[in-house]
Amino acid sequence: MLNLFDPIRLGAITAPNRILMAPMTRARGTREHVPTPIMADYYAQRASAGLIISEAIGISQQGLGWPYATGLWGREQIAGWRHVTDAVHEVGGRIIAQLWHMGRVVHPTFLDGAQPVSASVTTAPGHAYTYVGKLPSTAARCLSTHEIPGIVADYATAASNARKAGFDGVQLHASNGYLIDQFLRDSSNFRGDAYGGSIVNRVRLLAETTQAVVDTIGADRTGVRLSPNGETQGVRDSEPLPLFIAAAETLSAIGIAHLELREPPLNGTFGVGYLDPLAPQIRPHFRGPLILNSDFDATRGNASIEAGIGDAVAVGRPFIANPDLPHRLLEGAPLSPDDPGTWFTQGREGYVDYPFMGDAAEARSGRLNQEFRNRQSRARGGTRLPLEPHTKR
Template sequence: MPSLFDSIQLGAISAPNRVLMAALTRGRNSRDHVPTEIMVPYYRQRASAGLIITEATGISRQGLGWPYAPGLWSDEQVAAWQPITKAVHEAGGRIFTQLWHMGRVVHPSFLGGAQPVSASATTAPGLAHTYDGKAPYTEARALRTEEIPGIVDDFRRAARNARAAGFDGIQLHAANGYLLDQFMRDNSNHRHDAYGGSVENRIRLLREVTEAVAGEIGADRTSVRLSPNGEIQGVDDSQPEVLFTAAAKALSEIGIAFLEIREPSAPRNDKMHPTILRPPIAPVIRDVFSGPLVLNTGYDGVSGQAALDSGLADAIAYGRPFLANPDLPHRLKVGAALNQDDEATWYSRGEQGYLDYPFSIDAKTRG
């Protein structure tokens, strides 16, 4: 069985190890969603990952509702990403961007007061992060059928921009209760057109977006993230195994580079990971998805290697451990202690808790 530190082919990407950096929202962009200079050393520091997947990046103003998160719909944003991808490449790394439409989880304050959109007229639970603090979500309006090709085009344009920005590929964020997930799950999709009702209809938008992106940059540079097990941000499904195996099978037929499954390795109970009571779905997805399968959430070096040894995963995507440990692959390989991340600085604006986590003494990679 391979180790976490063996190379792997992820579509067109030759990754030197199987310790991938998962997407981590950090809030260091401008208010206009343009990457800033301090993001250059941040991503360069983490270039030893088998593959970096950037923080979730908006495909359009309509789809982005997180303060100081990045976008990829304008020439200014493309230009600001270029020194970041260049720095990663110069440090020997590989980097994908994760493309995001948040759907109903966009507060109207990001839209000039306009109503957010979703599969159906529903409201996300809880409070939104806004530039003026937390505020209740509002009801989204259902996208009209004739509007949906425009959403697909927005993803296609963002993929084209990602290529111009120097990214090696993209990951579609179809997880965590955002727009593509809102279309897939039956408690948030109440449509009666070609995008609602049956499982095949509910995964239609995911399939169309994936095909559009693959047509723009190649299926071998396209990946997808799913979160199949349990309710998240208010979305859930009555038959998740049926739904997500159908989605994985469709993605396998498209021939994407890899599929990332965000499913806790052990029970968790926090804001983004409610306690999971259902059996894991990743093993069933493994049976229908023919490409590399990447698992995410709650793994350490030991449990990550165990997932590879069991044959359940081909690689592991690490989130929070990479936040505080820019040299994570090295630390896992030599058994070095891990830095503890500071939650107070996850989304703050400066270098503290962003650029100042120390490397281990004998790590080769430096920021």
């Protein structure tokens, strides 16, 4: 029976286990959105994850509105990320870049006073994070039809830049109330053109950006993240199941390497779904590996894989204070708590100073991945382990 500690093939990437590191904004870049040296240490420490999905990375200045977040549109940013990916690869890890356009969530202070853009003229609820603290969100302008090809091209360019920076692939951030999600769902998309109205039309931007990225770097290095069951930053849909089944079918037809569903449960600890997770209903409509995300521990993750609902899980906050999280889960060891007060600060504290279990040097050397393989082989009498997605449907 497959479990979290079995390897899996995710397109061009062979992951030694099914415990993926979920993307988490940590605000350790510069004001010019360039990665800093401590980011290389941070990601290399967590290289025992089956696959690291990077923090969200801006595809353009227009799409980036988070203090000290990073981008992938300039040469200095590409060079900065190259230091990170080299450090991860040196210790045997794998890392992909999550590509981000925040849409209406960007505050004008990041855009020299210009309005943010979205599917329609809407305003994100609450406040935006800026370099001078929280400021009230402002109304976004509606992207014109002739502007959309430029957005699609920005995603393709960022994907190309990600490969130049040494990433093993990319994931399109199409969830959590950001730009593509703003087009997908009917609470934020009131358009009357080819990108609004029907489900087919609202899925169009997702389809075009995904296809452009696939054409640029290959389907086997392209993934997508969706958030079907939760309301994030004021974005939700009146009929999410048919919408996200259509999205999954579209992505399956394009042939992407993997699909992640971030779906907090009704009693979630970090985000709460407004209905039960839709992964069981979406699963039959996507042929590739399905990654589940939100509030997973080893027990729930193994149960979901065994039931055939998903093929891997992406875990976020536990990786903050437990850089060797897969090792701890394998051993059944207790997890260290993290400090939310240092999530978005710019220093080393609460970022690269959390301890490893046992010998830190060994954990950081990349030997942990070999240990997974050794333990699996011993447990199965040396039999070859399956790499393909779970076939139980």
